Amino acid sequence: MMRAFEYVRATDTARAVEMVTADPNTSYLAGGTTQLDLMKDGVLAPERLVDITHLPLRGVTGGRGALRVGALTTMEELAADTTVVERIPFVRDALLLGASTQLRNMATIAGNLLQRTRCRYFRDPAVAACNKRERGSGCAAMTGTARMHAILGTSPHCIALHASDVAVPLVALDAILRVQGRDGARGVPLTRFYLTPGDTPDVENLLRHGELITAVEIPLPALGTRSGYLKVRDRVSYEFALTSAAAALLIEDGIIVEARVGLGGVGTVPWRAREAEEILIGAPATMEVFRQSAERALEGARTISGTAFKVELAKRTLVRILRTVSGVVA
Amino acid sequence: MTSAMNEPRPAGVLIGQGLDRLDGPLKVTGAAPYPSDFDLPGMAYASLVRSTIASGRISRIDRGPAEAAPGVLAVVTHENAPKLGRGPKTILGAAPPPPLRDDRILHHGQFVAVVVAETAEQAAEAARLVQPEYDAADPVLDLADPRAKVRDDPWHVDMRRGNLDAGLAAADVTFQATYTTPENTNNPLGLFATVAAWEGDTLTVHDSTQWPYNTRGALARSFGVPERGVRVLAPFVGGGFGSGLRAWPHVILAALAARIIERPVKLVLTRPQMFTAVGHRPNTVQNVRLGATRDGRLLAIEHTSDSPVAMEDDNLEPITLGTSTAYACPNLITRDRQIRLNVPCPGSMRAPGEAQGNFALESALDELSYDLGMDPVRLRLVNESTVHPQTGLPWSSRAMRECYLQGAERFGWSLRSPEPRSMRDGDWLVGYGMAGASFLHYQAKCQARASIDRDGTAYVRSAGTDIGTGTYTVMTQLAAETLGLRTDRVRLGLGDTDLPMAPQAGGSGLTGALGGAVHAACVRLVHDFLRLVRNDPESPLRGCDLEDITLHDGRIQRTDDPTRGETYAGILARHGLEELTADGDSSPPRGDMIALVGSMVTSRLGRFGRAAVRATRAVAPAGACGAKFVEVRVDPDLGLLRVTRIVSVIDGGRILNEKTARSQITGAVVGGIGMAMFEETITDAGTGRIANATFGDYLIAVNADIPEMDVHFVGEPDPANPIGTKGVGEIGLVGIAPAIANAVYHATGRRVRSLPITIDRLL
Numbered sequence A: 001m002m003r004a005f006e007y008v009r010a011t012d013t014a015r016a017v018e019m020v021t022a023d024p025n026t027s028y029l030a031g032g033t034t035q036l037d038l039m040k041d042g043v044l045a046p047e048r049l050v051d052i053t054h055l056p057l058r059g060v061t062g063g064r065g066a067l068r069v070g071a072l073t074t075m076e077e078l079a080a081d082t083t084v085v086e087r088i089p090f091v092r093d094a095l096l097l098g099a100s101t102q103l104r105n106m107a108t109i110a111g112n113l114l115q116r117t118r119c120r121y122f123r124d125p126a127v128a129a130c131n132k133r134e135r136g137s138g139c140a141a142m143t144g145t146a147r148m149h150a151i152l153g154t155s156p157h158c159i160a161l162h163a164s165d166v167a168v169p170l171v172a173l174d175a176i177l178r179v180q181g182r183d184g185a186r187g188v189p190l191t192r193f194y195l196t197p198g199d200t201p202d203v204e205n206l207l208r209h210g211e212l213i214t215a216v217e218i219p220l221p222a223l224g225t226r227s228g229y230l231k232v233r234d235r236v237s238y239e240f241a242l243t244s245a246a247a248a249l250l251i252e253d254g255i256i257v258e259a260r261v262g263l264g265g266v267g268t269v270p271w272r273a274r275e276a277e278e279i280l281i282g283a284p285a286t287m288e289v290f291r292q293s294a295e296r297a298l299e300g301a302r303t304i305s306g307t308a309f310k311v312e313l314a315k316r317t318l319v320r321i322l323r324t325v326s327g328v329v330a
Numbered sequence B: 001m002t003s004a005m006n007e008p009r010p011a012g013v014l015i016g017q018g019l020d021r022l023d024g025p026l027k028v029t030g031a032a033p034y035p036s037d038f039d040l041p042g043m044a045y046a047s048l049v050r051s052t053i054a055s056g057r058i059s060r061i062d063r064g065p066a067e068a069a070p071g072v073l074a075v076v077t078h079e080n081a082p083k084l085g086r087g088p089k090t091i092l093g094a095a096p097p098p099p100l101r102d103d104r105i106l107h108h109g110q111f112v113a114v115v116v117a118e119t120a121e122q123a124a125e126a127a128r129l130v131q132p133e134y135d136a137a138d139p140v141l142d143l144a145d146p147r148a149k150v151r152d153d154p155w156h157v158d159m160r161r162g163n164l165d166a167g168l169a170a171a172d173v174t175f176q177a178t179y180t181t182p183e184n185t186n187n188p189l190g191l192f193a194t195v196a197a198w199e200g201d202t203l204t205v206h207d208s209t210q211w212p213y214n215t216r217g218a219l220a221r222s223f224g225v226p227e228r229g230v231r232v233l234a235p236f237v238g239g240g241f242g243s244g245l246r247a248w249p250h251v252i253l254a255a256l257a258a259r260i261i262e263r264p265v266k267l268v269l270t271r272p273q274m275f276t277a278v279g280h281r282p283n284t285v286q287n288v289r290l291g292a293t294r295d296g297r298l299l300a301i302e303h304t305s306d307s308p309v310a311m312e313d314d315n316l317e318p319i320t321l322g323t324s325t326a327y328a329c330p331n332l333i334t335r336d337r338q339i340r341l342n343v344p345c346p347g348s349m350r351a352p353g354e355a356q357g358n359f360a361l362e363s364a365l366d367e368l369s370y371d372l373g374m375d376p377v378r379l380r381l382v383n384e385s386t387v388h389p390q391t392g393l394p395w396s397s398r399a400m401r402e403c404y405l406q407g408a409e410r411f412g413w414s415l416r417s418p419e420p421r422s423m424r425d426g427d428w429l430v431g432y433g434m435a436g437a438s439f440l441h442y443q444a445k446c447q448a449r450a451s452i453d454r455d456g457t458a459y460v461r462s463a464g465t466d467i468g469t470g471t472y473t474v475m476t477q478l479a480a481e482t483l484g485l486r487t488d489r490v491r492l493g494l495g496d497t498d499l500p501m502a503p504q505a506g507g508s509g510l511t512g513a514l515g516g517a518v519h520a521a522c523v524r525l526v527h528d529f530l531r532l533v534r535n536d537p538e539s540p541l542r543g544c545d546l547e548d549i550t551l552h553d554g555r556i557q558r559t560d561d562p563t564r565g566e567t568y569a570g571i572l573a574r575h576g577l578e579e580l581t582a583d584g585d586s587s588p589p590r591g592d593m594i595a596l597v598g599s600m601v602t603s604r605l606g607r608f609g610r611a612a613v614r615a616t617r618a619v620a621p622a623g624a625c626g627a628k629f630v631e632v633r634v635d636p637d638l639g640l641l642r643v644t645r646i647v648s649v650i651d652g653g654r655i656l657n658e659k660t661a662r663s664q665i666t667g668a669v670v671g672g673i674g675m676a677m678f679e680e681t682i683t684d685a686g687t688g689r690i691a692n693a694t695f696g697d698y699l700i701a702v703n704a705d706i707p708e709m710d711v712h713f714v715g716e717p718d719p720a721n722p723i724g725t726k727g728v729g730e731i732g733l734v735g736i737a738p739a740i741a742n743a744v745y746h747a748t749g750r751r752v753r754s755l756p757i758t759i760d761r762l763l
């Protein structure tokens, strides 16, 4: 909790990338709302933090086909962007239903996508068994209390949830991460960026050490697309999702011609529900179709006792948001 | 409210007024010194190491790595700790066992070492380097574990009257169900802190305590030093909700660290430590059996409970006792059992026992009302008792009927359609629910001292604490009123064992006890002024007694001729005195229920206890009571539950300050909503580790969860107490959880008998 570390404020992107790439014990620091928490809890112990918040990677540009969101744009800033509000309101909803105002003013979009799981056992180093912290040590959550854990994309080695809200509409929209490495830049589709735990739960995504996310590109859906995000949780605010669903639908003459669906609160990675989309596309917007798509979306669910209720809840969450977005009367 | 409220007030109209908190400006400007704010010259910092098993022994504990860490001054474990004494028994039972006494581990999170260093960061880092090895045993963690030791009737307050079986046999309708409540954690915002400084055998401690005298006694016994050399200060405490009622091991360890390094030491607990080290509301498994006539008269109540306690510690928490006095019912049995587990010791948490017991009883009554086809308010009115049901003595005062009737009126209960699931608003099912709540009377002996000095200002003081409830404000009002001074002419001193003895801020008993003592001291002080001038030829008050005078803005004047009088300051000046001081005290009325429990606990029905039982009593002192009405909305598809309205009508006797009293109720309602819907301390089955010991994982209600809260006071000043109060610190919480559960049933037709009522329980 109190280990000394070096703090460096970066003013040049290439230098920042160089500094972190060169040293496995150096990490980026953006808003710090994940990074510093984990250091205080003793889960992370970097020797050096490179503060990137003064790099010129902030702000939203573009507007016709896609938005380009600088990696350091805060959650509040992105939620206030007019194109986001008009064209992809479910991104705004997902942002504003997350965390608290104070946190959203600190937290950056890249940091949000890279946030670590809230698994209680991961976050307490006094617990020995956590494959994500230490490969091969076991998984305390499986036998402990795991109400907040994943039911999709799990493995026998880890059932940790990816808890980001905004990642859910972003995977549905096929957002692309712009990544800067020491040896060049690349683009990674968000849907492929995250890795399910398998037998390496400690490896969470395709980012190599030192690679910096510089922007998130969000393709805008066709005009006329309607979208919504529903977050289900015990408290009215300031809580992660038990289940959530993001849906964007283009409906013409009662027929769904385009559908993008993401699920939150259920996946070890932000969950793109392609099977649900397959059912929806070309089908009439009816409650039966919605229910059918929800059944398909959760087909692969694997639960333990604490998460069993999530299967049905996730289905109902999806049905409800499809109903709301489509305007179908139940 | 308005700032005009805080204009200095003339005496005579003070009691009851919603005066703003006098300590408010200090608190919002950060000027109020909380225990953790004290920094002493040469101070070092302590950090505590906790066990990572729940049962077993420490096989090896190496101090070396921590001792070698930068800045470390001392590392103390059971191997090098001096033998410490155990604090004195209190009404709550035995003191916590002394820390670091041997190698045994009795619960997960038990303190196994204290590390002292130059800075807090160094101490915390070095504490991490203490990594004991254990011989772990299989912990006993479950109430149903056959290995667990059971204490039957642990406080000798199991109640019995009439013949339960006969009552059940005679009943037209019987009902039985099991209810469970989870462990809850107090979680005051202020992390508990202790700053300890020794000079020889003299010890000064700033501590987050609700009971400075108790902490003083515990420290003196622990270190074998005289009590008079120990001073405990707690002028401001960042909340407690009961967790500050005992001198927990960390307090002793902070003083131990300071004694060992011979420097002042500061210790601030971490939030996770607040879950294992300062008590919590114990979970319960309760069974309720009811029998009633067709017209709703209760003929039989049986209420039993199992709840846990730590292996070698005590907790006074009768779950079912409140049921014995809640309703008129001729045949009754209440029975408590305490089960010894390898858990951190439970302790008082706002409305201890009542919060859980009332949930079961009031849920069961609601269920009975449906079986009877009877309105739940009516069912309670039918069974309301004008006398103390166990003794048959008339209540000192009890406006419970008004609570029900006015509550129903304010809430609009008559708009309720009785059928479950019959009220709807779009996707939302709407439900109305209610519950009654009675609180046991509690008061303890208390002393206070009042002085007036040459400039005519008063200083009133006592060791009692203001843990955020408004004690400074109401006691200032009371003293100002009694002395005939403006509030800005009265200074109040609290939270210091150098001041006259006061009991705990707990059991909703401090206002009555301290108010009685402050009142008595102030009256005596005025009396002493009159004595001073009784034969004073120069005084216009010569020969006057208390009945002959009135007080006005620092002046004593003759009631028959207000132009004749003189000021306190004038009297002192003429008599060449710097100040006049008087003491006052107060004692509980006879028959005080919890005092009775306390005497039995401490003396196992010794001389005092038996005498108290025998004592003939004219009235039964009543605690506060109230009725709670709740509207909920439930989205049955998604299991979403929202509380949309709450009405609380409370008989709290005389209300000294409408605003602080209201704040006590609304704050407690919020706690009740948390208990009903969110709060659950989760212990991992295999390990005994608390799995959600952070504010991220342990959910309390947030603003968005809290609806309009209507609070209304009814009733009269209670004659059992000299100032007429009943104590409103806890009654606000009692009944909220069952009222919500009852409203959920009305909304959905689904009965939830286990708290909290979370989404998964409503799907």
Ligand SMILES: Cc1cc2nc3c(=O)[nH]c(=O)nc-3n(C[C@H](O)[C@H](O)[C@H](O)COP(=O)(O)OP(=O)(O)OC[C@H]3O[C@@H](n4cnc5c(N)ncnc54)[C@H](O)[C@@H]3O)c2cc1C
Binding pocket: A027, A028, A029, A030, A031, A032, A033, A034, A035, A036, A037, A052, A071, A072, A097, A098, A099, A100, A103, A106, A107, A108, A109, A110, A111, A112, A113, A114, A115, A163, A164, A165, A166, A211, A212, A213, A214, A238, A239, A240, A241, B696
């Ligand atoms: C109490 C609380 C409640 C919360 N509730 C929610 C919620 O309801 N919904 C939700 O979605 N989230 C929630 N969060 C998570 C929050 O949104 C994230 O912590 C936040 O978005 C992280 O952003 P940051 O800028 O603070 O990242 P940091 O903490 O600074 O960084 C996070 C990680 O990403 C790395 N990193 C940061 N930027 C880059 C970059 N550009 N390139 C490469 N690596 C980078 C850092 O090294 C670090 O490992 C909550 C957090 C807290 C503390």
Ligand code: SF4
Binding pocket: A117, A119, A120, A121, A122, A129, A130, A131, A132, A133, A138, A139, A140, A141, A142, A157, A158, A159, A160, A201
């Ligand atoms: S679920 Fe994953 S993160 Fe949580 S304890 Fe298991 S391995 Fe660790």
